[in-house]
Amino acid sequence: MEENSGLSSMKFFSDQYHSYADILRPHEARARIEVSVLNLLRILNSPDPEIFDLSLINRKRSNSCINKGILTDVSYIFLSTSFTKSSLTNAKTAKAFVRVWKVMEICFQILLQEKRVTQRELFYKLLCDSPEYFSSQIEVNRTVQDVVALLRCSRYSLGIMASSRGLVAGRLFLQEPGKEAVDCSVCGSSGFTISGDLNLLDNTIMRSDARYIIIVEKHAIFHRLVEDRVFNHIPCVFITAKGYPDIATRFFLHRMSTTFPDLPILALVDWNPAGLAILCTFKFGSIGMGLEAYRYACNVKWIGIRGDDLDLIPEESLVPQKPKDLQIAKSLMSSKILQENYRYELSLMIQTGKRAEIEALYCHGYDYLGKYIATKIVQGKYI
Amino acid sequence: MEGKFPSPETTHLLQRIKEFSRSIVEDLAEGKSPEISINRFRNYCMNPEADCFCSSDKPKGQEILTFKREPQTYRIDMLLRVLLIVQQLLQENRHASKRDIYYMHPSAFKAQSVVDRAIGDICILFQCSRFNLNVVSVGNGLVMGWLKFREAGRKFDCLNSLNTAFPVPVLVEEVEDIVSLAEYILVVEKETVFQRLANDMFCKMNRCIVITGRGYPDVSTRRFLRLLIEKLHLPVHCLVDCDPYGFEILATYRFGSMQMAYDVESLRAPDMKWLGAFPSDSEIYSVPQQCLLPLTEEDKKRTEAILLRCYLKREMPQWRLELETMLNRGVKFEIEALSVHSLSFLSEVYIPSKIRREVSSP
Numbered sequence: 001m002e003e004n005s006g007l008s009s010m011k012f013f014s015d016q017y018h019s020y021a022d023i024l025r026p027h028e029a030r031a032r033i034e035v036s037v038l039n040l041l042r043i044l045n046s047p048d049p050e051i052f053d054l055s056l057i058n059r060k061r062s063n064s065c066i067n068k069g070i071l072t073d074v075s076y077i078f079l080s081t082s083f084t085k086s087s088l089t090n091a092k093t094a095k096a097f098v099r100v101w102k103v104m105e106i107c108f109q110i111l112l113q114e115k116r117v118t119q120r121e122l123f124y125k126l127l128c129d130s131p132e133y134f135s136s137q138i139e140v141n142r143t144v145q146d147v148v149a150l151l152r153c154s155r156y157s158l159g160i161m162a163s164s165r166g167l168v169a170g171r172l173f174l175q176e177p178g179k180e181a182v183d184c185s186v187c188g189s190s191g192f193t194i195s196g197d198l199n200l201l202d203n204t205i206m207r208s209d210a211r212y213i214i215i216v217e218k219h220a221i222f223h224r225l226v227e228d229r230v231f232n233h234i235p236c237v238f239i240t241a242k243g244y245p246d247i248a249t250r251f252f253l254h255r256m257s258t259t260f261p262d263l264p265i266l267a268l269v270d271w272n273p274a275g276l277a278i279l280c281t282f283k284f285g286s287i288g289m290g291l292e293a294y295r296y297a298c299n300v301k302w303i304g305i306r307g308d309d310l311d312l313i314p315e316e317s318l319v320p321q322k323p324k325d326l327q328i329a330k331s332l333m334s335s336k337i338l339q340e341n342y343r344y345e346l347s348l349m350i351q352t353g354k355r356a357e358i359e360a361l362y363c364h365g366y367d368y369l370g371k372y373i374a375t376k377i378v379q380g381k382y383i
Numbered sequence: 384m385e386g387k388f389p390s391p392e393t394t395h396l397l398q399r400i401k402e403f404s405r406s407i408v409e410d411l412a413e414g415k416s417p418e419i420s421i422n423r424f425r426n427y428c429m430n431p432e433a434d435c436f437c438s439s440d441k442p443k444g445q446e447i448l449t450f451k452r453e454p455q456t457y458r459i460d461m462l463l464r465v466l467l468i469v470q471q472l473l474q475e476n477r478h479a480s481k482r483d484i485y486y487m488h489p490s491a492f493k494a495q496s497v498v499d500r501a502i503g504d505i506c507i508l509f510q511c512s513r514f515n516l517n518v519v520s521v522g523n524g525l526v527m528g529w530l531k532f533r534e535a536g537r538k539f540d541c542l543n544s545l546n547t548a549f550p551v552p553v554l555v556e557e558v559e560d561i562v563s564l565a566e567y568i569l570v571v572e573k574e575t576v577f578q579r580l581a582n583d584m585f586c587k588m589n590r591c592i593v594i595t596g597r598g599y600p601d602v603s604t605r606r607f608l609r610l611l612i613e614k615l616h617l618p619v620h621c622l623v624d625c626d627p628y629g630f631e632i633l634a635t636y637r638f639g640s641m642q643m644a645y646d647v648e649s650l651r652a653p654d655m656k657w658l659g660a661f662p663s664d665s666e667i668y669s670v671p672q673q674c675l676l677p678l679t680e681e682d683k684k685r686t687e688a689i690l691l692r693c694y695l696k697r698e699m700p701q702w703r704l705e706l707e708t709m710l711n712r713g714v715k716f717e718i719e720a721l722s723v724h725s726l727s728f729l730s731e732v733y734i735p736s737k738i739r740r741e742v743s744s745p
Contacts, residue, residue, distance in 0.1 A: 188537035316489035
């Protein structure tokens, strides 16, 4: 059949094995929900009725693949086309099957009202409407991810609110539709908040004369660099997600990288597995957010703190790792995506069993951080 | 910021630091041990009769540090080391967090707690607040609504985007030109409730300022709220979950925290009203049974401990009553439970009607 050959020819493009989540407008998301419901009804009403299994993109590590950019330097994780089946006839997955439809129902209503819900509000609504099926927040969150996997659209498109944790400051002008341009170098001591509204971010105009984009892991360090106006000494833009990056911050970073493709993106994180994990999430995406991840991966380089900086750090600031760090280290080590030089750095962390925070550099003086970054940039010491 | 001239307060403080150091040197030159008197503060006690003086901001006792005892000598040593760093910060007009200070000499300050205590001692000694020493930490608060102000050269025009969250400025002392057309200030415990109000365009229908500390409020959020109260003289309402943690947050805003008891004047909101959620609200507003979660053992212990605090007996007996009701019923619920029947219930019915009727406990 024509369709099949068309499909098979497309297999030459690796894109076709990608599963990704679209960002949809409310009416588009509603349309997808309606289509799913209609499909279900159609099959039930057919001469040979059956209840099909829900095919959800498998969100396990076994289904994650790495795309190593050949023409670009960007590698990312994506979920391939392996599916798990959620079936009504299987006792174990029957409830999960129903839960997906319940969540879709509420999301549909929310989208109709042109509003948004938080996941907590969703939990309470489901708890009251269908107490037999929902008993915990975790179940709700997992079901939401199931709906994302089924409809292949982002969580935000379903009407679920996203919080904004990211901040940006530096040599950047941002103009939201219908508003005046904001100068991110004059933004007080806190920086400009990155909105959780992905549609808004998509339509924001950016202008910059910076030469680098620098990701900062922690809010306190970001604040320090902004207060000292380091972006005037090193022409750059600072961005932070205040820890583990949320979708909105990653989306914003991705937009910056496509708008200013010549700007290297450098990351300043603590010397511990958690810091490296944060860097990797910006760089490759994450499996947990599998469907939404790949689009926002960026070519991020690790500027510090790295193994060769350890001689700058006083003995007392090298403290033992926490048990969580070891877990993260194990998980990272076994990840297929970690490149060789990162693996080396990680094994150094595991060997010594120690960690160090960026603040440890303050023993050299308060303004040392700016000098440290500048030196590293000038010497090209980032991997 | 760099290049700015130090304010008169800073100059005065630097002068006092010099005098203090001189007096210590003079004592040492005469072979005497310096005697440093550090006052003790607390903002509540567990006295069942509540005939204490906790409500006044006066110190409740003092300790005198001398070289005669080893632990006190150590304490003086740390105090002086931190004071040296503070002096530098003030002279250079820079800011640092407590953590930054620890990292400047980790070999001397063996632990963060040492630095924390030294800073507390310095604040008490010089009768000033932490921010006077240029010791600030990044904050987590958000604000939106009928407000305009400037901080460190940046204009915060919340009025123009009524449903956008703005970060509460870290350097609250540099906030100027506060202009507001609001009728009241609403403080909410959680970021999710803040988001709900933004999504419902609450500030479009209601002329108010909404603030959240995103959980337990940090110093900059409390300081910012206090500043707004001082400048605008508006009533303040607080919306927290109906559980011991929510009440703890309410108490922190209203009475201050024990840790910062020495600085309670600049951090608390003395006339803050408890808007909700009360245990009685679950019946009045028909919260479904499934949303009423049982109090854990931890919750019960916590509530009992809070009930022992003297300020509840003395100042807010109505709050005490509600807390006892919660304990007796053995259930708690979150604000989101009120919106189960209608998402905009909170913005359209609950909050406006409570504020109108001022049913909130005074």
